[in-house]
Amino acid sequence: MNDHHKDFGQAGQLAAGFTQSLFHQLENLPALPRVAPGQALGSLEKEIPDNGQPLEQILDDFRQHILPGMTVWNHPGFMAYFNSTASPASLLSEMLIASTNSNCMNWLSCPAGTELEQLAISWLAQLLGLPENMWGIIFEGASLSSFHALAAAREKVLGPAFREKGWQPGRKPMRAYTTAHAHSSIAKALMALGAGKENIIYIPVDEAFRMQPEALEEQIRQDLKEGFQPLCVVATLGTTSCTAMDPVSEIAGICEIFDIWLHVDAAHAGPVAILESHRSLFEGWEKADSITVNPHKWMFLSIDTSVLFMQERYYLREAFSLTPDYLKTAYDEQVTNYYDYGLTLGRRFKALKLWANIRYFGRRGYQEIIGRHLEMAQLLRSWLEKEPGFELLAPTPLSTLCFRYVPEGETLTAEAIDVLNEHLLAAINRTGQVFLTPTRLNGKFTIRLVIASLWTEEEHVKKAWKAIRECAGKW
Numbered sequence: 001m002n003d004h005h006k007d008f009g010q011a012g013q014l015a016a017g018f019t020q021s022l023f024h025q026l027e028n029l030p031a032l033p034r035v036a037p038g039q040a041l042g043s044l045e046k047e048i049p050d051n052g053q054p055l056e057q058i059l060d061d062f063r064q065h066i067l068p069g070m071t072v073w074n075h076p077g078f079m080a081y082f083n084s085t086a087s088p089a090s091l092l093s094e095m096l097i098a099s100t101n102s103n104c105m106n107w108l109s110c111p112a113g114t115e116l117e118q119l120a121i122s123w124l125a126q127l128l129g130l131p132e133n134m135w136g137i138i139f140e141g142a143s144l145s146s147f148h149a150l151a152a153a154r155e156k157v158l159g160p161a162f163r164e165k166g167w168q169p170g171r172k173p174m175r176a177y178t179t180a181h182a183h184s185s186i187a188k189a190l191m192a193l194g195a196g197k198e199n200i201i202y203i204p205v206d207e208a209f210r211m212q213p214e215a216l217e218e219q220i221r222q223d224l225k226e227g228f229q230p231l232c233v234v235a236t237l238g239t240t241s242c243t244a245m246d247p248v249s250e251i252a253g254i255c256e257i258f259d260i261w262l263h264v265d266a267a268h269a270g271p272v273a274i275l276e277s278h279r280s281l282f283e284g285w286e287k288a289d290s291i292t293v294n295p296h297k298w299m300f301l302s303i304d305t306s307v308l309f310m311q312e313r314y315y316l317r318e319a320f321s322l323t324p325d326y327l328k329t330a331y332d333e334q335v336t337n338y339y340d341y342g343l344t345l346g347r348r349f350k351a352l353k354l355w356a357n358i359r360y361f362g363r364r365g366y367q368e369i370i371g372r373h374l375e376m377a378q379l380l381r382s383w384l385e386k387e388p389g390f391e392l393l394a395p396t397p398l399s400t401l402c403f404r405y406v407p408e409g410e411t412l413t414a415e416a417i418d419v420l421n422e423h424l425l426a427a428i429n430r431t432g433q434v435f436l437t438p439t440r441l442n443g444k445f446t447i448r449l450v451i452a453s454l455w456t457e458e459e460h461v462k463k464a465w466k467a468i469r470e471c472a473g474k475w
């Protein structure tokens with residue numbers, strides 16, 4: 001036994017102590033740290049120590065110099081991007097993951113890791129109303145999940161010849177279909193997979209920013225006539241700007257006619273399908289070839305946990321399976337080795353977080369919390385609608401509000417309204433009550449507010465609304 005053994009227990013206690021006091025501190029900390037670039041580490045010591053230092057000292061420096069420069073996503077006023085809050089079950093899991101430190105690359109490297117991943121994924125499928133036997137795998141984030149889904153689509157289209165020989169000159173480009181509201185990770189994946197940005201065709205959307213299925217069908221027919229090879233259609237359930245819900249059922253019907261891979265990106269919104277009352281928004285997603293859902297967003301897992309569901313894992317395995325001698329085991333014929341289905345070999349035991357959180361909240365817990373978020377969003381929407389000068393720029397199918405402020409009785413150019421709202425957003429964030437981020441809808445600078453944090457209660461929404469109104473009143 002060495003000293004580290006003793007320190008291990010102490011580390012757990014120190015972390016537990018810090019965590020217990022965190023939420024008291026948080027209410028006093030701004031939702032967005034007030035630091036300038038290059039200043040985020042305060043006066044933290046920058047020299048490498050020659051001798052090891054005690055854990056207390058490391059924790060003290062974290063408290064004093066690092067925490068003040070952090071944007072704490074667990075802050076109840078965090079309503080920016082799409083939330084990712086970490087529940088008590090996530091915290092427990094993270095400690096267990098670090099204390100056992102298993103690498104779940106194949107079955108043998110952590111047998112319970114693989115089998116718990118299968119169990120937790122089948123639980124998630126059931127919660128979301130997806131077929132129980134849908135295959136799934138955990139990745140670090142939606143960007144990676146979608147990348148792997150589209151790699152499988154490419155494998156299906158190009159087959160083994162591409163894998164062996166690479167791109168064949170003279171081939172007509174493949175084409176991918178999505179909307180301008182798809183997450184940037186889709187275009188990134190297509191760039192990395194060699195499809196080419198020019199071959200991403202952005203299908204027009206309706207007034208609620210949803211893909212227009214007739215336009216999709218027409219575009220595909222036209223492209224087929226011209227000899228293009230369709231690669232995939234990517235539909236989004238819960239777009240990043242305003243949580244638009246593409247009509248997946250109709251899109252799936254079109255993909256079926258032409259035998260095109262359908263990928264559904266439901267990274268943020270997926271967990272809303274746990275609510276029977278909102279299931280219809282997801283109609284048809286069970287027909288998709290692949291689906292991305294991020295439990296690390298609206299299911300309160302600490303980052304980094306995204307699930308990729310697939311009807312058929314064959315193409316993903318074809319695209320990524322490569323087993324060197326040093327990884328072969330006696331069980332390979334009988335088990336799932338998850339490293340066969342992706343780029344990475346080493347894998348954290350993220351399944352533990354998924355399993356532990358589903359245990360902790362239960363189906364009903366998720367329904368109640370997410371249901372409350374949806375209600376609070378409608379409440380805030382009603383306040384925005386009533387307040388003179390505020391303008392809603394998109395429908396609110398879930399709990400993301402998109403708005404701007406246009407002072408009444410003034411004639412301002414479109415550009416001046418944009419600038420005013422940029423300043424308004426900066427002022428709102430300076431209050432420290434809340435952290436909001438922007439987007440653009442129909443070319444207009446838009447302020448976005450997302451209610452999806454485990455820690456956000458009505459009092460925080462009221463505080464946010466007060467900060468927004470007060471800042472707007474100063475114009």
Ligand SMILES: *Cc1c(COP(=O)(O)O)cnc(C)c1O
Binds near residue numbers: 294
């Ligand atoms: C958050 C999000 C992503 C990116 O997720 P990461 O896990 O950060 O990679 C992609 N698509 C949608 C719709 C998202 O909401």
